[in-house]
Structures are given as C-alpha cells and as structure tokens.
Amino acid sequence: MNSGTAGASSELDDIVSAMRAALDQARDALNHDDVPVGAVVLHEGRIIAARHNERENHRDPTAHAEVLALRDAASHLGRWRLDDCTLVVTLEPCVMCAGALLNARIGRLVYGAADLKAGATASLYNVCADPRLNHNPPVSHGVLAAESAALLEQFFAARR
Numbered sequence: 001m002n003s004g005t006a007g008a009s010s011e012l013d014d015i016v017s018a019m020r021a022a023l024d025q026a027r028d029a030l031n032h033d034d035v036p037v038g039a040v041v042l043h044e045g046r047i048i049a050a051r052h053n054e055r056e057n058h059r060d061p062t063a064h065a066e067v068l069a070l071r072d073a074a075s076h077l078g079r080w081r082l083d084d085c086t087l088v089v090t091l092e093p094c095v096m097c098a099g100a101l102l103n104a105r106i107g108r109l110v111y112g113a114a115d116l117k118a119g120a121t122a123s124l125y126n127v128c129a130d131p132r133l134n135h136n137p138p139v140s141h142g143v144l145a146a147e148s149a150a151l152l153e154q155f156f157a158a159r160r
C-alpha cells in the first residue's frame, strides 16, 4: 500500500493499528488453545468489533474470528450491510469467512499472512474477485504478515 497524501497516510496508520489490535486478539485465542487468528472491523476509522478464533472454546465449527467480528459489527451498527466497513484479519480468510464477507457486503478486506492450505481470497480460491458473485470488495494483504505467520508457526510447532 502506498501513501501519497496525508489522507492516505492516516488511513494506512488506521490499518496498521487495526492489524496490531487483530494480532492482540489472535494472541488471546491461545488462552483457550485455539488457532491464533484475530479480526477487527473498522468503521469511520474506529474499531467497532474485535474478536478471535473460538472454535475450540465454543465447540463451534463456525466460530472463526471473521464471522464473530462481522456479527458484533452488525449488532453494533444495527444492520447486516457493512459496505462502509473494513475487515482486518491476521490470516487470509477461508471459504466460509469469504462467503460471510460477501453476505455482509463488506466494503474492504485487509489480511496479513496468506493461508496456502485454506485461503479463499487468493491462495486456493479468489472468492472476493469472482465476477459471477454479486459483490467484489477490494482486497489488500501482507500487513504485518510476518508477525501473524510467526504466531501460527509457534502454535503448530508446539503441537508436533
């Protein structure tokens, strides 16, 4: 991402600090032995939802960070349509979460590390850029990707 103007620069600051908040969320997932993935929703430059993966914690296959954050954001704004929001997540979304993002009509997606095994916005599929679907939000990636990948590597290395 480049930052030619003051406006773009402050937007980049917002995205980086949102990713730091998402990384803090990802670390919280470790408290209940969940894969460390965190997500936040930005609205008008403010974080309105911040969640982490709680699949093990809730014994719920759909309790990914992105889905939980979208639900909180929708509840906060009182509407399901989130076309003026940005979802910032530490790891490339899976098929389910990419589908949820489209159903929320998310305004923009930013993610950190690529997920070569399950990623659905570049690695295995490109759900957000499929012209057959009714919504194609812009996607940026690579923000603090090394920190996100290191968290995941440590988590899985401890389990081998």
Ligand code: ZN
Pocket: 064, 066, 093, 094, 095, 096, 097, 098
């Ligand atoms: Zn997911």
